[in-house]
Amino acid sequence: MQALTNRAKPVDRAPMTWVEKLYLWNILKGMLITLRHFFKRKATVKYPEQKRPFSPVFRGLHILNRDEQGRERCTACGLCAVACPAEAITMEAAERKKGEENLYREEKYAARYEINMLRCIFCGLCEEACPKDAIYLSETFAPANFQRQTFIYGKQDLLIPDPVKEPELYAKAVGERGKKN
Amino acid sequence: MTLLTIDWVLLTEKLLLVVAIVMISLVIAMYETYAERKVAAYIQDRIGPDRAGPFGILQPMADGLKLFMKEEIIPNTSNKLLFILGPCLAMLTAMMTSAVIPWGSALHFKMFGIDRMVTLQVADINIGILYIFGVVSLGVYGIMIGGWASNNKFSLLAALRGASQMISYELAMGLSLIALLMLTGSLSMKTIVEQQMTQGVWNIVYQPLGFLIFIVCAFAECNRTPFDLAEAENELNFGYHQEYSSMKLGFYLFAEYINMFISSAVMATLFFGGYDIPFFDEAAHIASWGATPVALLTGFVFLIKIAFFIFVFMWVRWTIPRFRYDQLMNLGWKNLIPLALVNMVITGALVLLKQNHWHF
Numbered sequence: 001m002q003a004l005t006n007r008a009k010p011v012d013r014a015p016m017t018w019v020e021k022l023y024l025w026n027i028l029k030g031m032l033i034t035l036r037h038f039f040k041r042k043a044t045v046k047y048p049e050q051k052r053p054f055s056p057v058f059r060g061l062h063i064l065n066r067d068e069q070g071r072e073r074c075t076a077c078g079l080c081a082v083a084c085p086a087e088a089i090t091m092e093a094a095e096r097k098k099g100e101e102n103l104y105r106e107e108k109y110a111a112r113y114e115i116n117m118l119r120c121i122f123c124g125l126c127e128e129a130c131p132k133d134a135i136y137l138s139e140t141f142a143p144a145n146f147q148r149q150t151f152i153y154g155k156q157d158l159l160i161p162d163p164v165k166e167p168e169l170y171a172k173a174v175g176e177r178g179k180k181n
Numbered sequence: 182m183t184l185l186t187i188d189w190v191l192l193t194e195k196l197l198l199v200v201a202i203v204m205i206s207l208v209i210a211m212y213e214t215y216a217e218r219k220v221a222a223y224i225q226d227r228i229g230p231d232r233a234g235p236f237g238i239l240q241p242m243a244d245g246l247k248l249f250m251k252e253e254i255i256p257n258t259s260n261k262l263l264f265i266l267g268p269c270l271a272m273l274t275a276m277m278t279s280a281v282i283p284w285g286s287a288l289h290f291k292m293f294g295i296d297r298m299v300t301l302q303v304a305d306i307n308i309g310i311l312y313i314f315g316v317v318s319l320g321v322y323g324i325m326i327g328g329w330a331s332n333n334k335f336s337l338l339a340a341l342r343g344a345s346q347m348i349s350y351e352l353a354m355g356l357s358l359i360a361l362l363m364l365t366g367s368l369s370m371k372t373i374v375e376q377q378m379t380q381g382v383w384n385i386v387y388q389p390l391g392f393l394i395f396i397v398c399a400f401a402e403c404n405r406t407p408f409d410l411a412e413a414e415n416e417l418n419f420g421y422h423q424e425y426s427s428m429k430l431g432f433y434l435f436a437e438y439i440n441m442f443i444s445s446a447v448m449a450t451l452f453f454g455g456y457d458i459p460f461f462d463e464a465a466h467i468a469s470w471g472a473t474p475v476a477l478l479t480g481f482v483f484l485i486k487i488a489f490f491i492f493v494f495m496w497v498r499w500t501i502p503r504f505r506y507d508q509l510m511n512l513g514w515k516n517l518i519p520l521a522l523v524n525m526v527i528t529g530a531l532v533l534l535k536q537n538h539w540h541f
């Protein structure tokens with residue numbers, strides 16, 4: 001068979017010489033390699049104290065976004081749920097009443113909005129599908145838990161803090177990603 | 182009437198020494214488990230256990246506690262008596278070897294009107310090396326009995342492997358030592374160390390090949406990787422201690438670490454001058470500093486030598502994979518034994534020539 005790359009090496013099937021049969025020389029070579037690794041910089045970090053920065057395209061937990069005045073952006077159009085390959089998103093729409101203009105940006109809003117984090121594959125298609133810039137994938141993990149039920153995140157878990165009332169928390173939740181766009 | 186008086190001072194002295202050595206071996210074995218994990222981690226570019234205490238130094242306690250708290254399971258098809266005897270025997274033989282190793286020069290003790298020199302060696306018997314061989318070969322019973330009593334095919338296979346491996350490598354080990362014994366002319370560990378001290382040259386210089394064979398066989402005797410066929414995790418499911426749980430398993434694992442400690446001590450004693458401190462005149466310093474500080478210092482140096490060999494054990498373990506069984510047997514019977522024989526013949530010839538006043 002023709003070699004597919006130029007890196008192919010023929011297997012050496014020659015019987016071992018007496019020195020090779022003692023294995024000592026090759027073992028010594030191997031031990032030098034491991035000794036070098038012994039003094040190398042370590043590849044792992046001490047996790048909870050030390051964290052590695054995420055890449056700018058990291059897709060973590062979802063955030064339901066608000067606009068500058070602190071109103072929810074989501075209009076419950078359902079495009080995210082349709083786009084979702086894992087069928088992780090459920091929502092219930094409701095109509096905005098008079099006097100609720102400071103809460104919801106559009107006339108229709110999501111009264112219930114749930115993402116099942118056990119189903120979600122963090123593909124980010126919901127973020128891409130959303131016409132209202134209402135959903136984002138943040139830079140945090142879904143924390144471990146003991147009950148399945150706790151992995152269904154409702155609106156209270158997903159909504160970003162209000163930028164008007166709690167600007168620091170908002171800035172923290174937006175993170176690096178918010179600064180770029 | 183004085184014939185049968187018991188020397189109480191000697192008795193208490195030896196008892197204290199035994200207790201101290203047992204404690205030290207246990208503590209060292211404990212920290213060997215920690216060191217093993219750290220060395221493995223560092224070789225694999227990891228950090229290793231660092232959660233329990235600063236740098237994770239409390240990790241062995243946590244591990245020990247865990248082993249004690251685990252449920253003790255004795256399989257109902259097993260032979261109960263032998264099942265319990267197995268780990269006991271493994272531990273016992275591991276601890277017994279330390280009796281003949283000289284841990285340092287003599288302490289000078291002057292208290293309560295007693296004035297005596299206390300040698301840091303439990304028993305200076307004149308057949309020290311033979312004793313070690315005897316006890317070490319008993320160690321195979323721990324494995325055999327454990328594997329047999331478990332009533333499990335894998336355990337039995339592993340036990341058989343372990344037994345045949347130990348027997349084959351003991352041969353080469355013994356042969357490599359014969360060459361050394363021809364040089365020293367004594368089987369007493371203490372005499373061997375003292376000879377190296379007065380000569381100022383360690384036996385490794387005269388017996389490099391012998392040392393090489395000895396260290397390979399020591400690996401096999403301790404059932405350490407590359408020769409850990411008796412507990413091959415991936416083919417035999419942990420081998421002879423597969424059915425063991427809780428502290429009985431802990432004893433087996435512990436025995437392995439104590440064995441490692443003791444064989445490091447034997448290697449240091451026989452080939453690397455024992456408690457001899459290089460470029461340091463012990464006799465002169467005993468005169469000027471007194472015996473006790475020098476004894477402690479020599480003991481400490483001995484421990485450093487041992488620590489180095491323990492590191493080599495771990496280093497090798499995390500470098501090379503396990504041998505195949507036929508490779509193991511070929512290496513033992515077809516390579517190491519002939520090599521040891523050649524080494525023995527050459528050494529014998531040289532010793533003979535020297536005795537007949539040849540100069541070379």
Ligand code: SF4
Pocket residue numbers: 080083084085086087088089115119120121122123124125126127
């Ligand atoms: S990230 Fe992907 S899987 Fe998760 S909710 Fe969005 S679209 Fe669905």
Ligand code: SF4
Pocket residue numbers: 073074075076077078079080081091110129130131132133134135
């Ligand atoms: S998050 Fe976006 S896509 Fe999903 S329902 Fe709300 S507005 Fe529509």
